Amino acid sequence: MIQTDFVLDAKGLACPMPIVKTKKAMKDLEAGQVLEIQATDKGSTADLQAWAKSSGHEYLGTETEGDVLRHFLRKDGANAAAEPAVIPEISLENFKEKVENGENLTILDVRELDEYEEGHINGAIHIPLGEVEQRSGELKKDELIYVICHSGRRSELAAQTMAKQGFKHLINVVPGMRDWTGKTV
Structure with missing residues (x-):
């Protein structure tokens, strides 16, 4: 104990x-x-x-x-670790507009599997936060990636982890799926 x-x-x-x-x-x-x-x-x-x-x-x-x-x-x-990277943010409203306009977006959903299965944005890549460090190789480091979770906190942590691995174009979607009103699958 x-x-x-x-x-x-x-x-x-x-x-x-x-x-x-x-x-x-x-x-x-x-x-x-x-x-x-x-x-x-x-x-x-x-x-x-x-x-x-x-x-x-x-x-x-x-x-x-x-x-x-x-x-x-x-x-x-x-x-203590070095200062974490500052990850740019996009409002949920502006992000929803991009999704609804059919823009070609790479969306990484870092919620747990049960949250993801309850409803997610069509085409979102699912890698739970706890697996991001090991599985980030499934993503392209030079691509613009929108990272989303329930509220914006886990997505920020995931993006910080990815930034340390050399990902340069990450945007945290805030507040996240908690307030999402768009279509889900």
Whole structure:
């Protein structure tokens, strides 16, 4: 069992709130201390892994107790990562206009499989956030890629991961599928 210094209750919260609360809680910890995040959002595992990696904290693992996911992160200010890349954003309204005008777009949907299957933009490529680092080779580094998730947080993390891998033309769609009113398949 992992010894924790602080427990954060994020049960019942959906993306991006577990990350928002985790980010705030980490500010109050000393380097080396461990934060336990209790969440019920299935996407929180991939979200917290990616956030920890991009922010210089150490993801220690997840334990499951019934419907509750217990995530463990160690604050490590001494090994903080370099500033993440700034990813340009497009409003959902402007993005929807491009989709509805039939523009030839490369759309990367980084939501979890069950979210994607509930409804996605026709032609969107599906790679869940937790698989982006390993599967980004399925995409062309010189192509303009619109990255979308539920709210805009996971897509930002995915785009930052891809930017570190040499992708130059990434645009984060904000807020994401949560507010999408266009056609889905």
